[in-house]
Amino acid sequence: MSKLKTAESVSPKHPDKICDQISDAILDAHLAQDPMSRVAVEVTGGHGTVFITGEITSTAINININKIVNRLAGKVKLIKHIAHQSPEISHGVDRGGAGDQGIMVGYATDETEQMLPLEVVLSRQLNQFIFAKFPFDGKTQVTIDNHKIVSIVASFQHAPKSELKKIVEKWLSTDKLATKHHDKAQLYINPAGDWNLGGFDADAGLTGRKLVVDNYGPRIPIGGGAFSGKDPSKVDRSAAYMARKIAIDYLKKHKAHEVFVYLSYAIGFDQPIEATVIIDEQQHIIQGYDLTPKGIIAFLNLRQPIYERTARYGHFGYSDFNWEK
Secondary structure, three states: OOOEEEEEEEOOOOHHHHHHHHHHHHHHHHHHHOOOOEEEEEEEEEOOEEEEEEEEEOOOOOOOHHHHHHHHHOOOEEEEEEEOOOHHHHHHHHOOOEOOOEEEEEEEEOOOOOOOOHHHHHHHHHHHHHHHHOOOOEEEEEEEEOOEEEEEEEEEOOOOHHHHHHHHHHHHHHOHHHHHHEEEEEEEEOOOOOOOOOHHHOOOEEOOOOHHHHOOOOOOOOOOOOOOOEOOOOHHHHHHHHHHHHHHHHHHHHOOOEEEEEEEEOEOOOOOOEEEEEEOOEEEEOOOOOOOHHHHHHHHOOOOOOOOOHHHHOOOOOOOOHHHO
């Protein structure tokens, strides 16, 4: 019986990923000076202009946002409109509550060493392999059927089709995971033709638009909240990381195949409304964790300038992040 599963990955030079990285680089710059910074920064950009808006409340000084933007997006016109956090939101956060309502989903599986779905890891590793040769805008997509790679889509800026095809074939024959799961894959290489206009020159980008890529791929549900540009007082980010940590813990403890974790919060309240874990289709109540926003931040040590890297190739599957240990 056919079991098709597909996932995509986008390069750090994709317009949406550029915006994610700018948002998180601005967050990191503030956290480096003031770990208690409240930051919620959104970025949109394209065609020579970057617009930054949101809320920042911080004691950090002399943050050179222009320099951050130029490093990640090149020389563009910059428009900034940044305010302080709403005092009504701040009041709820100050007393330890969540800054907003929200639902967070964590996931872990024994399919791969990264404890991520196989198709997600394959599409990401292919993207990274190509990006090492062509560090430009690009996308990859991998479809598997019963754990065998059956099709690959690769589109990369400045990459001639013939050369890009050779790179994909080399990856299939040398990448340990790809070789194990290769099964005469159909290749769709620059299927719309070779292209040289990419990034902000070809398209607009927006923070938080690659949610499925940032999470676990299209077959795993997501809560809906974006991560990038948000300090860890926002449960959209911190509780999503905690949900992943819990999923990993339960996967290892129970030697399970897959684990889903669901956390939900109400604005101004510190305890979750829902804290459930599903271990190989069996539901349980999560116990033994401090799931208050302050508890999560302390446990995962989230008030550090670590976030720009998360905005490049997804937030999960890298062993040096605390939520992956």
